[in-house]
Amino acid sequence: MEKRNVLLCVSGGIAVFKSAALTSKLVQANYNVKVVMTKSACEFVTPLTFQALSRDYVYTNTFEELERDKIAHIDVADWADVVVVAPATANVIGKLANGIADDMLTTTLLATTVPVYIAPAMNVHMYEHPAVKKNMDTLHAYGYQFIEPNEGYLACGYVGKGRMAEPDDILSVVQRHFTKLENKSWQGKKILVTAGPTQEKIDPVRFYSNRSSGKMGYAIAEEAAERGAEVILITGPTNIKPPHGVTTIPVESASDMYDAVTKHFEGQDIVIKAAAVADYRPKTTFDHKVKKQSGDLTVEMERTLDILKTLGEQRTNQILVGFAAESENIETYAKNKLNNKNLDMIAANSIISPGTGFQSDTNELLLYKRDGQTVHIPMTTKKEAAKKLLDNTLEIYMEKQK
Incomplete structure (x- = not known):
């Protein structure tokens, strides 16, 4: 991927210190970075800090023209491949929504034609004010994209939504923006992924x-x-x-997951069932804590609904990928699951080999495909394993489109 240009617009708020860290992370990720600051932002962190981190001039004054043959705010707006406003105060959001350009930052924002990502940072009551919400809705309608603030302790002492997204999260948004440009085959694809365990209630304290x-x-x-x-x-x-950019639906039980998956199944292009759903649940649950008694306790279990099998029966054009976490006879069990549940591919792994079981950061996968192919993904990080799994899934998808 060619080196890209990121214009970071920094407005005045306590979160400016995070923007300094973001500048460093962008440079380390091999982006060209230019920084535009408001006068208020300079009260929190000096331009010299951003100059040292970006290794480039920092723009603060609309009327300071460094090159006679160029207009600074137009030149820097044209230079950018993407613009990130972080932090974005209520003031800057309001100005941008209403076309006000009274400093270097706002004139540059109105002059740029590239995608703009806005990372709000402000007091929780300011963030929830109708005027601010209206301005954000206006910018949404104009095509601006927002990086949602986090909830937590704010500098003002309140606890609520308004903390600027963390630098790593904003970096991920930028990386995802450019990755989309390079991976056109994935654009618009609708993918449903399941993850994690389920918890099957016994009583209010046990599952x-x-x-x-x-x-x-x-x-x-x-x-x-x-x-x-x-x-x-x-x-x-x-x-x-x-993850940022993902619609996340939390569930608790196997029944909850079944309802959520079947509700969203229709219209998906690809479904990848990576969740470890409980095969059994307590037949009887209790509203109050079960007290300790003398002797043994027997909990009768009943089968949960088989989500993957149901999807295999209901599927129309979806690509369906399952997982098989096994401790023995991996190939036999995986291939049986592939056939019995009408899957296009199944990813199998050992749960007892070092580095491949639950809770590890690495994995080793065997991909068994319906056409008989087997692909080995050697031990690697789960991030890298995910890349290779998606590469193989796309191959199956593209083959079916022929």
């Missing part, structure tokens, strides 16, 4: 579950979104932050 961390499913969803697909991630309880 039946498994060791799945959700890392593999999340890696697949994130990679698919970075390639430009429209991704729905249906996830059981995990400790993983949902």
Whole structure:
């Protein structure tokens, strides 16, 4: 991929310190970075800091023209491949929504014709104010894209939504933007991914579950979104932050996951079932904590609905990919599942080999395809395994389109 130009527009808020970190991360990721700052932003962090991090001049004054044959705000607007406004204060959002250009930053924003990503940062009450919401809706309608702020402790002392997205998250958005341009074959594809375990309630404090961390499913969803697909991630309880650009639907039980998956199944191009759904659930549940008694306790279990088999029976044109986490006879069990559940491909792995089981950051997969092909993905990170799995899934999809 050729080196791309990122214009970072920094307005005045306490989150400016995060923008300095973002500048460094963008440069380290091999982007050319130019920075435009408002006068208020300079009160928090000096232009010299951004100059040192970006290794380029920092623009702060509309009337300071460094080159006689160029108009600075037009030149820098034309230079950019993408613009990121971070932090975006309520003031800047309001100006942009109403076409006001009274400083270097706002004149540049109105002059650019490339995609603009806005990362709001402000007090929770400001973020929820009707005027601010109206301005954001206006910018949405104009085609601007927003990077949602996080919830948490704010500099003003309040706790709520308004914290600027973390630099790593904004970097991911930028990377995903350019990856979409390079991966046109994924643009517009609708993909549903399931991830994580399910929890089957016994009583208010106990449940039946498994060791799945959700890392593999999340890696697949994130990679698919970075390639430009429209991704729905249906996830059981995990400790993983949902990927940016992915519609995340949290569920708890196998029944919840069944309802969510079947609800969104129609209209998908590709479905990848990476979740470790409980095969059994307690036949009887209790509204109050079951107290300890003398002697043993027996919990009678009943089968849960087989989500993957149901999808295999209901599928029309969807590509359907399953997972088989096994401790023995991996090939036999995986191929039986491939055939019995009417799948296009199944990804099998050992749950007892070092580095490939639940909760690990790495994986080794064997992909068994309906046409008889077998693809080995050697031990690698789950992120890299997700890339190779998606490459093979796209091959199957493209073959079916012929």
